[in-house]
Amino acid sequence: MLHQKRHQTLKLIDITSGTMLRREMRQQRSALSSRQSKQAMLDVANIARQCKPLLFATRIASYSPFNGELSPALIETPNCHQHFLPRVDNYTRHLMRFYSANHRRTNRWGIVEPIPTAPAASINQLDVILVPLVAFDRKGNRLGMGAGFYDRALQSLRHRANRRPLLVGVGHHFQEVNSLISKPWDIKLDAILTDREYIVVGSSLS
Ligand SMILES: Nc1nc2c(c(=O)[nH]1)N(C=O)[C@@H](CNc1ccc(C(=O)N[C@@H](CCC(=O)O)C(=O)O)cc1)CN2
Ligand SMILES: Nc1ncnc2c1ncn2[C@@H]1O[C@H](COP(=O)(O)OP(=O)(O)OP(=O)(O)O)[C@@H](O)[C@H]1O
Secondary structure, three states: OHHHHHHHHHHHHHHHOHHHHHHHHHHHHHOOOHHHHHHHHHHHHHHHHHOHHHHHOOEEEOOOOOOOOOOOOOOOOOOOOEEEEEEEEEOOOOEEEEEEOOOEEEOOOOOEEEOOOOOEEOHHHOOEEEEEOOEEOOOOOEEOOOOOHHHHHOHHHOOOOOOOOEEEEEOOHHHEOOOOOOOOOOOOOOEEEOOOOEEEOOOOOO
16 A cells, blocks of 8 residues: 555656656665566566567667666577667766677676777667666656766657667666656657566557
8 A cells, every 4th residue: 555655656756856756766676686686687588579679680789787777688689690788988978879799898887888999889770779767658758867878879860760770668667657758858769678568659559
């Protein structure tokens, strides 16, 4: 009951303040035990089998989880022969790009990222981008870490309808909220993959 009340409150907070929602969700994520995180990792891999674009994709950008993010590490991508990871090149200029994941190091936040000499991928060379998130809604709105790295990195997709990567948000089911306010710079997700379901945005099936 208490849990339900808290959940309802969260959904209201969401409408007024992304900052508070972000803090709540990040706390909830970090509070998961390692057993729960491992189970969620197995569950999301299972659900990902319904995501056909992932099975066929040859170039995929994913992320190396930190801060309680749901790990995509066990998701099967049988046709992927080029794997990319994000790297923040300039924190103050909010510059993030995707680079080949073949050689990696750990950065100042403890996130595994490609080394400086790794080849870069332009956004349109990618088939699927697995996007980490702090909160999401079923309309494809996403709340991230709050630095605008993904929104800026993906902004070229704003007016591009064809030949664009599929943007698949990945998060725990409890990171869903009723409705997030869409900001002018936000790039919407095409789908969301959780440990419980694969949600196709705009599909009545989801
Ligand atoms: N797994 C994963 N990798 C990712 C991202 C992500 O969200 N998830 N990013 C998506 O953006 C980029 C990293 N973005 C980050 C944004 C904020 C903070 C962070 O911890 N900020 C501190 C305060 C900043 C500081 O002074 O270091 C904080 O929020 O407490 C870390 C990474 C690139 N790689
Ligand atoms: N394409 C853009 N051009 C200029 N500024 C942007 C752009 N995208 C985001 N920003 C700025 O970045 C800041 C953070 O945006 P927002 O709160 O939407 O981040 P987020 O979605 O939580 O983070 P991220 O995109 O890194 O996952 C905002 O203040 C916004 O002004």
